[in-house]
Amino acid sequence: MTLLIDYSSLLYRAFHSLPETIPMRGVYGFLGMLARLLLDRRPEQLALAVDDDWRPAFRVTALPTYKTHRLSDEPDPVEADEALGRRLLGALGFAVVGAPGFEGEDVIATLAARARGAVEIVSGDRDLFALVRDPDVRVLYPLTGVTKLLVVDEAEIGRRYGIPGRAYGDFALLRGDPSDGLPGVPGIGEKTAAALIARHGSLGAVLTSRSLSPSIARRIDAAREYLAAASRVVLPVASVPLPPCALALPAAPAKPRLARQLAREHRLDAAVAEAGARRAGPAVVEVPEAHQDQPRGLDGTVGALEGEAAVGQLRRRDADALQQNTGFCDLSRAHPRVPLDRPPVHDRAGGFLEGPQALRKIHRE
Numbered sequence: 001m002t003l004l005i006d007y008s009s010l011l012y013r014a015f016h017s018l019p020e021t022i023p024m025r026g027v028y029g030f031l032g033m034l035a036r037l038l039l040d041r042r043p044e045q046l047a048l049a050v051d052d053d054w055r056p057a058f059r060v061t062a063l064p065t066y067k068t069h070r071l072s073d074e075p076d077p078v079e080a081d082e083a084l085g086r087r088l089l090g091a092l093g094f095a096v097v098g099a100p101g102f103e104g105e106d107v108i109a110t111l112a113a114r115a116r117g118a119v120e121i122v123s124g125d126r127d128l129f130a131l132v133r134d135p136d137v138r139v140l141y142p143l144t145g146v147t148k149l150l151v152v153d154e155a156e157i158g159r160r161y162g163i164p165g166r167a168y169g170d171f172a173l174l175r176g177d178p179s180d181g182l183p184g185v186p187g188i189g190e191k192t193a194a195a196l197i198a199r200h201g202s203l204g205a206v207l208t209s210r211s212l213s214p215s216i217a218r219r220i221d222a223a224r225e226y227l228a229a230a231s232r233v234v235l236p237v238a239s240v241p242l243p244p245c246a247l248a249l250p251a252a253p254a255k256p257r258l259a260r261q262l263a264r265e266h267r268l269d270a271a272v273a274e275a276g277a278r279r280a281g282p283a284v285v286e287v288p289e290a291h292q293d294q295p296r297g298l299d300g301t302v303g304a305l306e307g308e309a310a311v312g313q314l315r316r317r318d319a320d321a322l323q324q325n326t327g328f329c330d331l332s333r334a335h336p337r338v339p340l341d342r343p344p345v346h347d348r349a350g351g352f353l354e355g356p357q358a359l360r361k362i363h364r365e
Helices: 007-017 025-041 055-062 078-090 102-112 127-129 156-159 168-175 190-200 201-207 214-223 224-230 256-265 269-277 305-318 355-364
Strands: 004-005 045-049 119-122 137-144 148-152
Touching: 004 007, 004 025, 004 137, 004 190, 007 078, 007 102, 025 078, 025 269, 045 102, 055 102, 102 119, 102 127, 127 137, 127 156, 148 224, 156 168, 168 201, 168 224, 190 201, 201 224, 201 305, 214 224, 256 269
Parallel strands: 004 045, 004 119, 119 137
Antiparallel strands: 137 148
C-alpha cells in the first residue's frame, strides 16, 4: 500500500492544536502523527506532499477570488515549522515531494495516478475526495488527530452526500467552497447540487440535460462560464511533471548528521526517535538523558512517557489548550478564528458543516 500524506494539512493541525510551550510544535506534532500512521497503516511506500505554491498562478488566473481572503501582510506563524519539517523529514530519508507552481493536492493526485496497487491519502482537505476510486484509492480524513480517521471510499461519499461515489468533484463544482473563495453556482446550495448530481450522474450530464426545471436551467446557464473556470481550480491536477520518485520507506536516515543536528537544536530528539523507530530501520538518534521526560508521541503513541502519562504531561503544560482525552485539542476551543477546512465541524447528524455554518456553530459553543 502507498500512503500519501498532505504535509501542510497535518502540520497546520498540529501547530494550532498544541500549546506554545512545545518547541516547534507543528513539527513535533507532525512527527507524532507520522509515527502513528506508520504504526497503524503499515505502508510499503510513503510520500509527504508539500505545497510549493499554496495559491498557484493557474488557479488565480482562472478564478481571481481563489483564496484571496487568506492573503495577509502578516508573517505566517507556521512558516518556520513548515521549513524545518521539510529539512528534517528529508534528512530522515522520507520522500518529501513538491513541484513549483502546484499545491500538495496536485502532487497527491499525480502520485495516486502513478501508483500501482492500493493508495491511502491522509488529509483534512475535502478536495481530495474527488480522487476516491474503489477499490484502489481512498482518503483517510482526520477526526481526532490521526487516532480516529474517517475512511472515505465511494460508499462513504454516497452515504454522506447522496451522490455517486466518484462524482464528488462535480458536486463540489456546483456547490462551491467559501473557505477557498469559490462561490459555486448562485442559487444552487449543497442539497440542490447533490440532488442534481444524484439524478444525472455527472456535471456534464446536468449541463446537457433538457429536463431541468426552468429556474434551475436559468441558474446553470448563467454559471457556465464560472463552471468552466472552476473546473481548472477545484479539481486536483493529476498530471504534475514530477520526476520519478523513490517512495520506499527509508532503511536509514539519508543525512544522519543533519537529522541529529536539527533534532538537538530544536529539542525534537524524542519525536525524531519515535518517528525513526517506525521506519524500516533503527531510530536516527537516542533520546538524550536530559530529554527523557519529554513526551515522545502524540495520540497515544509510545514514547519516553507512554499513553496517559505523556498526554497528562501535555495537559499540565497547558490545561486550557488540550482536550480531556488522548487526542489533539479541539481547534475551535483553542483558537476562536478557526481555519474552515480543519478540523471538521459536524452537525447533529454527523455531517460536515462548512463556511459560515461552521463558524456559527463554533461561536455558539
